[in-house]
Amino acid sequence: MDSSSFINALRRFLSIRGPAKQIRSDCGTNFIGACRELKMEAVQSDKEVQEYLSDKGCTWVFNPPHSSHMGGSWERMIGITRRILDSMLLKVGPSRLTHKVLITFMAEVSAIVHARPLVPVSTDPDFPLILTPATLLTQKVAVVPPPQGEFNEKDLFSRQWRQVQSLANTFWHRWRKEYLPTLQSRRKWQKEKPNLKERDIVMLTDSQVKRNDWPMGIVVKTFPGRDGKVRKVEVKTARQGSCKTFLRPVSETVLLFSPETDK
Structure with a gap:
């Protein structure tokens, strides 16, 4: 676009x-x-x-450049959805789907993604409802049930509405398998580390650099969050006689030398 x-x-x-x-x-x-x-x-x-x-x-x-992980849950939802759709549409072939079939299918996908629970499901009978993104967006707790009947790959060559339901069922099965593992606790970033500070010497972990090239720079500015943690820094590098400044997440920097620790 x-x-x-x-x-x-x-x-x-x-x-x-x-x-x-x-x-x-x-x-x-x-x-x-x-x-x-x-x-x-x-x-x-x-x-x-x-x-x-x-x-x-x-x-x-x-978000700062090269830091899609800072998108948190929305980037994770987009990533999972995109992987599933890429594999499905590659198998089906874009020429088989009309514009109406595609936009209806995407609406079904949106309903599936927005129906996921945001909090653990309560066992209390006084609170039987599940809080989902759809609840917040529509102010309704009921979800649209699928049409009655069985839908499989043969329906891809049937009427348009059956094509949509066949694709939606395939997405649902893939979504459950790939989304549920993301709910497990992550083991990263469980230990506190010192914040990067101005004048720190860092190496940039740029995936696009050529072999045996180790770009280094000096931190000229930090951007602490509300919790005091620095997750974004401004790094100044010098190459071929010219200086450039880049905005990078701390996940793409490696601390090499800090003047404060050398004192």
Whole structure:
């Protein structure tokens, strides 16, 4: 999608869901271009504008480059959904799906993803309801049940509505198998480590560098969060006589030397 197409998609989203207080995304080129065309780039640098728009309108917060993991749950949901859809559509073939079949199928996929529980299911009979994203979005606790009948791969060559239900069933089975393991506790980042500080020497773990190239730089600015943890830094590097500054997550840096520890 180019910036114009994304703006139209954003307008469709806001027209259906209503106004949003905040939009969070990665640094996709279409997002950046749309943000500039919508005259929202001042939000990132002007604190007064940010506070005003937070109360009256909408702010757009970008994750630092090369840090999709900072998207947390939404990036995980997108990643799982994309993997399943890629494998399914590669097998089915895009030429077999009409536009109406595809958008109906995507609506079914959205309903499946939004029906996942957000909290552990209670065994208390006084609280039989399950809190899901769909509950928050629609203010309704009931879900749309699938049509009666059996749907399998043979229905891909049948009527359009049966094609959609066959695809939705396939996505549901794959979704359960790939989503449930993500609910297990993660073992990463269980131990506290010192924050990166200005003047620290770091090495950038850039996957695009050439062989035997070890890019190093100095931290010139840190961005601590509300909890005091630094997850984003500004690194200055020097190469071929020119200096450049990059914004990177701490997960893509390796601390080599800290002036404070050398004292």
